[in-house]
Amino acid sequence: MTTFYIYLSLVNCHLSTDMRGLVIKNTGSWYTVRTEDGRDIESKIKGNFRLKDIRSTNPIAVGDRVVIDINQEGTAFISEIEDRKNYIIRRASNLSKQSHIIAANLDQAMLIVTVNYPITTTIFIDRFLATAEAYRVPVKLVFNKVDRYRGEDRECLEELIKLYTKIGYPCSKLCARTGEGLDELKAELKDKITLLSGHSGVGKSTIINTMVPGVNLRTGTISEYHNKGMHTTTFSEMIPLPDGGYIIDTPGIKGFGTIEMEGAEVSHYFPEIFSFSSECKFSNCSHRHEPGCAVLKAVENHRISESRYKSYLNILDDKEESKYREEY
């Protein structure tokens, strides 16, 4: 019997183990991989790991599903990466062709909106939605601080919910302060990878801190060793939710990165505009001034909302002046 045990442990010493896992933290050169059996393994990339088609400063991002070889010390090498269903990027700089992958394999994005305190404009919402469409990430709108609204603010809230629900974006109300609506939100986050976005001050930290007791947001739990010489923008992590699923927390990044959109493409990312555009007289209609434009007609007839049309023009104008550089 004793001989048998010795033999087994010898075998264990000399074999590395292959494991599947999910990258939940990226600190530059190290990645934390959560394995299927629930362990967090510090991992590195083996050799020159290049991905086709993407000129990226980081070949692997949080949300990537990978295969790792665990070695005797308990760390690992990443040997394989699964194809991504989507990913969001940020350009290293305005002029740079190099981009940084913020996260991969998102199941959804949640935009936290406050109609006031602070104001979230429809242009901001629509740019976020259009970018999400381009990335093929489903979006939900969560209207927070509902306890604060009376009169005009309240009406505005109800109007926005009506508008976006009709277009097809699910909307919900939340009061993160009292916890009203939090159970519904929790249910929507369960077992999913979710990017949480929104202006500074809309209540993202409040939401995360309430849902994940003990989480130490944005204070950086990374060790000195991993942190050495690292530029902060290369760091991102997913926060595991107690009931399953992850929230992507990207310090310093308010939402999506920039995305390249061709002028003619912009209408594709406004579902209701796109659906009317098939009836335009000209196939290359910009929906600005052309005769026989079905989109313009729908705006006149209030079948497309003016605010949505304005946002569409706003993105288009930026495109034409090639300054669509802001990040969402």
Ligand SMILES: Nc1nc2c(ncn2[C@@H]2O[C@H](COP(=O)(O)OP(=O)(O)OP(=O)(O)O)[C@@H](O)[C@H]2O)c(=O)[nH]1
């Ligand atoms: N009245 C009210 N206040 C809220 C609610 N949710 C959050 N707040 C308050 O709004 C302020 C900003 O909330 P944070 O959670 O720090 O906002 P944030 O989105 O994380 O902001 P950044 O960290 O700057 O990105 C805090 O004073 C919160 O207490 C709410 O539902 N109702």
Ligand SMILES: [Zn+2]
């Ligand atoms: Zn048109």
